Amino acid sequence: xxxxxxxxxxxxxxxxxxxxxxxxxxxxxxxxxxxxxxxxxxxxxxxxxxxxxxxxxxxxxxxxxxxxxxxxxxxxxxxxxxxxxxxxxxxxxxxxxxxxxxxxxxxxxxxxxxxxxxxxxxxxxxxxxxxxxxxxxxxxxxxxxxxxxxxxxxxxxxxxxxxxxxxxxxxxxxxxxxxxxxxxxxxxxxxxxxxxxxxxxxxxxxxxxxxxxxxxxxxxxxxxxxxxxxxxxxxxx
Amino acid sequence: xxxxxxxxxxxxxxxxxxxxxxxxxxxxxxxxxxxxxxxxxxxxxxxxxxxxxxxxxxxxxxxxxxxxxxxxx
Numbered sequence: 493x494x495x496x497x498x499x500x501x502x503x504x505x506x507x508x509x510x511x512x513x514x515x516x517x518x519x520x521x522x523x524x525x526x527x528x529x530x531x532x533x534x535x536x537x538x539x540x541x542x543x544x545x546x547x548x549x550x551x552x553x554x555x556x557x558x559x560x561x562x563x564x565x566x567x568x569x570x571x572x573x574x575x576x577x578x579x580x581x582x583x584x585x586x587x588x589x590x591x592x593x594x595x596x597x598x599x600x601x602x603x604x605x606x607x608x609x610x611x612x613x614x615x616x617x618x619x620x621x622x623x624x625x626x627x628x629x630x631x632x633x634x635x636x637x638x639x640x641x642x643x644x645x646x647x648x649x650x651x652x653x654x655x656x657x658x659x660x661x662x663x664x665x666x667x668x669x670x671x672x673x674x675x676x677x678x679x680x681x682x683x684x685x686x687x688x689x690x691x692x693x694x695x696x697x698x699x700x701x702x703x704x705x706x707x708x709x710x711x712x713x714x715x716x717x718x719x720x721x722x723x724x725x726x727x728x729x
Numbered sequence: 730x731x732x733x734x735x736x737x738x739x740x741x742x743x744x745x746x747x748x749x750x751x752x753x754x755x756x757x758x759x760x761x762x763x764x765x766x767x768x769x770x771x772x773x774x775x776x777x778x779x780x781x782x783x784x785x786x787x788x789x790x791x792x793x794x795x796x797x798x799x800x801x802x
Contacts, residue, residue, distance in 0.1 A: 688772035
């Protein structure tokens with residue numbers, strides 16, 4: 493959902509400055525390419541042994557999830573700025589204005605800008621869908637439907653509000669997703685390595701609890717660490 | 730060719746933004762993958778060691794970053 497929000501912000505900025513036709517066509521073209529990737533890769537994965545998929549996709553999911561969780565911890569500790577959709581919208585709209593106005597029916601810049609951001613943010617969504625879908629048989633369709641549902645909710649909100657969705661608690665969502673992806677990634681890599689998880693699939697719940705506890709503990713520790721360094725720089729004695 | 734490199738760079742960036750953090754995770758996975766079959770540890774102990782390594786890598790990376798940065802709020 494957060495990826496859809498970030499893409500929506502840019503598409504709204506592009507559409508409102510340069511016109512909606514090319515921006516929406518660019519967005520739709522990127523969604524079509526992404527759906528094609530899901531269908532192709534999803535079908536190809538059915539021919540590979542599950543343990544190899546779990547090891548490879550689990551490793552990628554773990555790298556992706558831990559990266560998100562690390563950034564969410566640092567954002568919550570105030571060490572990385574929280575993404576501001578209003579600022580992102582204003583910056584993108586300004587950049588589009590600087591490129592000059594287009595009166596042609598077909599605006600290449602609007603198409604390219606909308607296509608690029610939808611592909612960029614959509615690739616992360618596609619990866620999550622494929623990774624979740626690859627871990628167990630029959631999971632690809634529910635994972636795809638979840639992503640489509642998130643997209644429809646964000647598009648509907650965008651159509652109704654016609655402005656960036658600044659009130660969506662992005663970091664809280666990213667924090668939660670980071671915990672979930674890290675937990676599933678750890679579990680699948682373990683399965684791929686033939687580690688015996690106590691309680692089988694129920695171990696995922698224990699992993700979610702453990703990663704959540706770790707992340708919540710890390711936030712004040714990171715904040716304190718940074719403040720100690722800052723005060724020691726101000727008072728070298 | 731440039732656009733292919735750009736796409737590859739974007740895909741790489743999905744998984745890696747701190748190279749040493751990603752490398753540490755991969756090394757730990759390799760260590761667990763190659764050593765656990767040779768150790769006769771109980772399954773519960775093996776998975777706890779596996780998770781603890783990942784937790785330590787995450788904690789160390791976040792703390793290392795926070796030592797280099799000042800608070801923004």
